[in-house]
Amino acid sequence: MSHRLxxxxxxxxxxxxxxxSVGDALLDRGMxxxxxxSIHHLxxxxxxxxxxxxxxxxxxLIGFMASYMTALSWADLTFVLPSTAFGxxxxxxxxxxxxxxxxxxxxxxxxxxxxxxxxxxANGPSLTERPVExxx
Amino acid sequence: MVFSVAPQTWVSILAVxxxxxxxxxxxxxxxxxxxxxxxxxxxxxxxxxVAVITSPTLILGIACMAVSFFSLLFSLSGADLSLVAPxxxxxxxxxTAIAAKFILKENVDRxxxxxxxxxxxxxxxxxx
Numbered sequence: 001m002s003h004r005l006x007x008x009x010x011x012x013x014x015x016x017x018x019x020x021s022v023g024d025a026l027l028d029r030g031m032x033x034x035x036x037x038s039i040h041h042l043x044x045x046x047x048x049x050x051x052x053x054x055x056x057x058x059x060x061l062i063g064f065m066a067s068y069m070t071a072l073s074w075a076d077l078t079f080v081l082p083s084t085a086f087g088x089x090x091x092x093x094x095x096x097x098x099x100x101x102x103x104x105x106x107x108x109x110x111x112x113x114x115x116x117x118x119x120x121x122a123n124g125p126s127l128t129e130r131p132v133e134x135x136x
Numbered sequence: 137m138v139f140s141v142a143p144q145t146w147v148s149i150l151a152v153x154x155x156x157x158x159x160x161x162x163x164x165x166x167x168x169x170x171x172x173x174x175x176x177x178x179x180x181x182x183x184x185x186v187a188v189i190t191s192p193t194l195i196l197g198i199a200c201m202a203v204s205f206f207s208l209l210f211s212l213s214g215a216d217l218s219l220v221a222p223x224x225x226x227x228x229x230x231x232t233a234i235a236a237k238f239i240l241k242e243n244v245d246r247x248x249x250x251x252x253x254x255x256x257x258x259x260x261x262x263x264x
Contacts, residue, residue: 024217024221025217027208027209027212028212028217031209031212031213034213035213036213036214042210045206045209045210048209061205065201068163069163069167069188069194070167070172072163072164072167072168073167073168073170073172074172076164076236076240076242076243077160077161077164077232077236077240077242078232078233078236078237078242078244078248078252079248080164081160081229081232081233082251082255084225085225085229085255085258085259087225088221088222088225088258088259088262089262091217091221091262092262095217095218101218106261107261107262109258109261110222110257110258110259110260110261110262110263111258111262112258113254113255113257113258113261114254114255114258114259114262115258116251116254116258117250117251117252117253117254117255117258118251118255120247120248120250120251120254121247121248121251123247124245124247124248128241128242128243129243
């Protein structure tokens, strides 16, 4: 049985993959400007929304959410989740290229494991087959 | 390095994981309950968007995600993204796979468990 999806569905999963990590990286960049938030001054989280990095991050995350929800309408949660997990690989690469953190051999091993995990699931069926309910 | 993390960071990570898992399950359930193609054929894209965002299950799921999001912002202000992102993602991945099996009754076969394990360990390794 073939488990291939149409091209536009792979494109949507790709948006799910990059959306969360790009959004998170923007949030991290923004929260560096905002500084540490004390538990006694949680209102500071609301002013963090005014930071342009945080704001852009939220816009990207809304786009991610739309793609994610659309994917969930035709695939299992346990099928879509590995795509979001792949986002961590992209987070690591963004950290390296944009935020100039270094990637240790352990991190590379982690990246390989995640890619393997995504590969396992991506090759399988995307939706649990349910017995068709008979109406009479 | 893990032991040098402040206790409130772990509490906020736990809050992120719990609310994200609940949110994921609710949203997945809501999106399966709507026959998106049929609604779209009948009422167009706008109608489909309205049908989706007015679902009570979805709104509850989004509320959980909002709690998760603000917990995440809070943890990011006290700890590095390179700790918070892997910790929350790996834990959420496992809790959600378990919840998907028992609550959503998804067919989590050997392939998916293996993937869950690989990804969980992989995400933890990213923290080193």
